[in-house]
Amino acid sequence: MEDQQYEHWRAFGAWLETKMAGRYNGSELARASGVGLHTVSDLLRGGRRQPDGSWRVSNPTDATLRKLASTLGVAWEEVVAQAGGTHRQRNPDRYADRLATRRDAKAAQAGADRLGELERQVAELTGQVAELVAERRGDADGPRRRRRAP
Numbered sequence: 001m002e003d004q005q006y007e008h009w010r011a012f013g014a015w016l017e018t019k020m021a022g023r024y025n026g027s028e029l030a031r032a033s034g035v036g037l038h039t040v041s042d043l044l045r046g047g048r049r050q051p052d053g054s055w056r057v058s059n060p061t062d063a064t065l066r067k068l069a070s071t072l073g074v075a076w077e078e079v080v081a082q083a084g085g086t087h088r089q090r091n092p093d094r095y096a097d098r099l100a101t102r103r104d105a106k107a108a109q110a111g112a113d114r115l116g117e118l119e120r121q122v123a124e125l126t127g128q129v130a131e132l133v134a135e136r137r138g139d140a141d142g143p144r145r146r147r148r149a150p
Contacts, residue, residue, distance in 0.1 A: 002057065008084055009058040010046035015082050017044060019072045033071035035064050043068075062087045 020029055026044055030037040039060065042048045047057040060068075060083070069079040080086055088095050 002055070005057040006046055006055060008046075009043070012058070012082055012084075013044040013046050016068070019074055023072075029068070029071065033067040035067050039064060040068075059090065060087070 020026075024032060026040045027037055029035070030040040033040075038048075042058045043060060047055050050056050065079050065083055065087075066076060068074075069076050084090055
C-alpha cells in the first residue's frame with residue numbers, strides 16, 4: 001500500500017513539474033503560492049525521508065492544493081483528479097471519527113435544546129393546571145359558591 005502511495009505521489013510530483021515548467025522552480029512556486037518550501041519539495045519528490053529512515057508520502061491538504069492550483073492557473077478539478085481526490089476522500093479514516101464526534105455533539109446539543117423546550121412547556125402546563133385547580137376550587141375569585149340543589 002505504501003509503495004502504491006509513493007508511486008502515486010511521485011506521479012503527482014511529475015505532473016506538478018510539467019505545470020511549473022518554464023514558469024517556476026520549487027522555491028518560486030512556494031513563495032508565489034504561499035505554500036511552504038518543504039511542502040512543495042515533498043510534493044515534487046513524492047514524500048520525504050524520515051529521521052528513522054522510513055519514507056513519509058505526501059498528503060497535502062485541500063488548502064495547499066487550492067493555493068497551488070490558483071498560482072499555476074490549473075482548474076481545481078484537475079488538481080483533485082491528479083491528487084486522487086480531496087483530502088477527505090483520500091483519508092476517510094481520519095475524518096470518520098471527527099465526523100462522528102461532530103454528529104454526536106450536534107445530536108447532544110439538539111437533545112439539550114429539546115429537553116430545555118420540554119421543561120419550559122411542562123412548567124407552563126403545570127402553571128395552567130394550578131390555575132384551573134384554583135379556579136375550580138374557587139380560590140381564584142374568593143370563596144366558591146355552592147350550587148343550589150335542584
